[in-house]
Amino acid sequence: MFSRILTLIIKELEMLLQDRQSRMILIVPVLLQLAVFPFAATLEVKNNTLAIYNEDSGREPTELMQRFSQAQAFTRLLMLYGEAEMRYAIDNQQALIVIRFPPDFSRDIAAGRSPKIQAILDGRRSNSGQIAFGYVQQIVNDYGNERLESRQKNVPSFLVVRHWFNPNLDYTWHVLPSLTAIITSINALIVTALSVAREREQGTLDQLLISPLTPGMIMIGKIIPAILVAVVQGTIILLGAVFAYRVPFEGSLLLLYGSMILYCLALAGFGLLISSVCATQQQAFLGVFSFMMPAVLLSGYASPIDNMPSWLQYLDWINPMRHFIVIVKGLFLKDIGPVVLLHSLYPLLIIAIATLGAANWLFRKRLA
Structure with missing residues (x-):
């Protein structure tokens, strides 16, 4: 047999x-x-364009934009100068996300108030947009934590994240x-x-x-x-x-x-x-x-x-x-x-x- x-x-x-x-x-x-x-x-988001509409002339938006430009997810920053350009950038897929800094952004930070930033995502690329928005949110949070540390002597403890089995999220x-x-x-x-x-x-x-x-x-x-x-x-x-x-x-x-x-x-x-x-x-x-x-x-x-x-x-x-x-x-x-x-x-x-x-x-x- x-x-x-x-x-x-x-x-x-x-x-x-x-x-x-x-x-x-x-x-x-x-x-x-x-x-x-x-x-x-891969579900990683890299080499995308981030559009910026900055209505604030202060130092804080400039610092954040520099941090955005260093992220692997965004290799190009597209500067916009009006709401019409924001709409055009999203409609024609020139940018994955548009970040808008309001006129009182720096003033709110100086006064100790929580500033607001508007983020507009391309819903046609919802998955990539959500992942890229997570990178933006992390950069903004890190910036806020650093400013908090510089102002307070007794710095509160922050959450430290470790990724088991894949430390670098490769x-x-x-x-x-x-x-x-x-x-x-x-x-x-x-x-x-x-x-x-x-x-x-x-x-x-x-x-x-x-x-x-x-x-x-x-x-x-x-x-x-x-x-x-x-x-x-x-x-x-x-x-x-x-x-x-x-x-x-x-x-x-x-x-x-x-x-x-x-x-x-x-x-x-x-x-x-x-x-x-x-x-x-x-x-x-x-x-x-x-x-x-x-x-x-x-x-x-x-x-x-x-x-x-x-x-x-x-x-x-x-x-x-x-x-x-x-x-x-x-x-x-x-x-x-x-x-x-x-x-x-x-x-x-x-x-x-x-x-x-x-x-x-x-x-x-x-x-x-």
Whole structure:
């Protein structure tokens, strides 16, 4: 039995690696995403324009503008001289935020009153605007605290913030562990989803069925090559993250690869379900795309799962990417142990058993 399965595995790997172009397709996209993804898929706000409308001739607005110009979020300050220019700058996306200093700004500070600053954000870029506004607010608060320290002898204590697991809030520490999950998902799904559909489309599925291979053996022979390819690609992302981008890996490699194999089994179940339903490779590819987009969006990579409606959080439990992203981030940054991992591993095991069982039943039914 094992020799028959091994023969099918070798045959599947030969199909995937049969020529130079096939091998390049498996490796080059991973390297390109490793090179581009950490810089493109980021929620950081940098190199934007901050517009200033200053109606105050005092020293304080000038000091704040100098601080704004030193922030990484704003590489250019655009000076405005009227409300019409403010409206034009936002309407034509010349600036992400417009800051307006009223005429009595410096006078209020000198009198000990709380001054007011108007901030106008571009609602078409709401996420970037809110993040950039947070930078502006932090600069203004720091300036206010410094002035308070210079005036008072008994300075009140202020909140000191430390960021555990990511002290410098480096966004690549968030992107690259998540990229490990996304890359392995894409390839594990595509390889398994196209495998049976390819055999059916090329007319070789009947040859497999009259061979000594049972439907269960055929499924195993389709799953293992997909897992091997996904693990190799996940290893490439792991090495690039640690050695090229200096993302710390604090956890256990054994736990990482064990979790990755279980994750690939859960994905292979979905892939075989798609492949069993679809008659052609084109249909299978569209099925993979239809599964991947919601899986990535609901995985917690782009937005927190806690922000989703309760019913969607329960529905998202069947999304294997949601659980594996928690695992890979924990192993990269936290060095979580096997006991903590169980909370994310047992859903992957349940998903794998359910999807592989359903795929096996559907595969046998369609063959019958």
